[in-house]
Amino acid sequence: MAGAVSAVEQPLKIITGADDFGASLKDAMVSHLRSLGIDVEDTGVSSYYSAGSEVGRRVSASSSSEVRGLVCCGTGVGVAMFANKFPGVYAATCLSVEDAVNARSISNCNVLALSGIKTSPETAIEIFDAWIKTPFKFPCPASGSEPWSSDISSFLDNSLSEMAQIGKSTAGDSTTKKIDETTASCAICCLAKNREFTPVDIMPGGSMKIVRETPTSAIVRFKAGSVEPAHHHTFGHDLVVMKGKKSVWNLSKKERADLIDGDYLFTPAGDVHRVKYHEDTEFFITWDGHWDIFLDEDLETAKKAIEEEA
Numbered sequence: 034m035a036g037a038v039s040a041v042e043q044p045l046k047i048i049t050g051a052d053d054f055g056a057s058l059k060d061a062m063v064s065h066l067r068s069l070g071i072d073v074e075d076t077g078v079s080s081y082y083s084a085g086s087e088v089g090r091r092v093s094a095s096s097s098s099e100v101r102g103l104v105c106c107g108t109g110v111g112v113a114m115f116a117n118k119f120p121g122v123y124a125a126t127c128l129s130v131e132d133a134v135n136a137r138s139i140s141n142c143n144v145l146a147l148s149g150i151k152t153s154p155e156t157a158i159e160i161f162d163a164w165i166k167t168p169f170k171f172p173c174p175a176s177g178s179e180p181w182s183s184d185i186s187s188f189l190d191n192s193l194s195e196m197a198q199i200g201k202s203t204a205g206d207s208t209t210k211k212i213d214e215t216t217a218s219c220a221i222c223c224l225a226k227n228r229e230f231t232p233v234d235i236m237p238g239g240s241m242k243i244v245r246e247t248p249t250s251a252i253v254r255f256k257a258g259s260v261e262p263a264h265h266h267t268f269g270h271d272l273v274v275m276k277g278k279k280s281v282w283n284l285s286k287k288e289r290a291d292l293i294d295g296d297y298l299f300t301p302a303g304d305v306h307r308v309k310y311h312e313d314t315e316f317f318i319t320w321d322g323h324w325d326i327f328l329d330e331d332l333e334t335a336k337k338a339i340e341e342e343a
Contacts, residue, residue: 045099048091050076050084052112055105055149058157062103062147065158076303081106083327085115085124085146090267090325092144093119102144103161113146121197128152131174133164138173141193169193230254235328236261238310249324254315255279261308262335268322269302277314282307284329305329309339 047066051059056078066073076087088102102124104112109126116124124144125136128151136142145164147157170189172178181189230252233239238259242252248268252275255261263284274292281290285304292298300306302321307330330338 046072050088051105052081054107058149059105061154081111085112089116089119109146109148130163134173137167141169250319255310263307263329272318278311
C-alpha cells in the first residue's frame, strides 16, 4: 500500500517527542526524517502525557499545514490522547500502513502516534512514509482504494471546518462569547480574584500567586538556597525581580544572568534554564500564554551542577 500513495509536498517541520517506552523508536524516526531533509524539532523524552501535550501544543500554535508532529510511547495511544487536547491537532495512533493512509485521507491527521512496544523501526518508517505522502481525501483502504464518492468527498471537505469548531462557543452562546471576548481583552477583568500564594510542588522552596489568567502572570517567591532544576516552558516569559538575588543559567544558549532588585530577564519559549536563589527572592513573571512547566533534570542533578560550577 505504501507504494500506492502519490507524493505530496512534505511539511517543512516535524515536531517530535516520546516517553521512555517510545524513546528508541523516536530517535530512529528523527534520524529517518533528517535523512529526508525534513526539519525536526525534537522536544526530547518525558512522561507520555507531557510528550503528547508538548508536541500537540506546538503543532496547534503553528497554525500551519507545513508543521506536523510525531509522538511515540509504549502503545502510541497515550501520547495521541494528550496531543489531541489542542485545537487543530488531529493525532492518530497508527500500527500499520493502512492505518496511516486512512488517518490522512479521512481526518487530515497532522500528528502521527507510534507504538514503541509493538512497532519496529523498519515498520515505523513504512508507516511514516505512507503517512507523509498521503494527501487528504486520497483513495485509501477505507474507500476500497477507490476515489471517494462525490457525497463523501463533500462531507470530508465540510468536516474540516466543522471539526475545528468543536469545543468552541456556539452561536447560541453569543452572550457568553461576548463576555469571554471582553474579559480576554481587558487586563483588569483577567485578574484572578482572591488568590493566595500556593506552594510550587515540583520546585521545593517556591510559592506562586496567579494574578492574571490569560496570558498567565504571577508573583513568585523562593526561599534562599532554593534551586529550580533545569526546565522549560511552551511559552516565553518575562520577569522582573522585586527583591532578592538569583542566578539563571540558560542551558540552551549557554548564558548566565545574575539578577538583583529591579533586574529584567526574558527567556524564550523552549529554552532550558536552571535557577539558584541566593537570598529570599520575589519576582513578577508573565508568560506569552498559559503557564506550564516541563522538567529536564531532577533536583539533585541541578544542585550538583551548580556546586561544580562554583
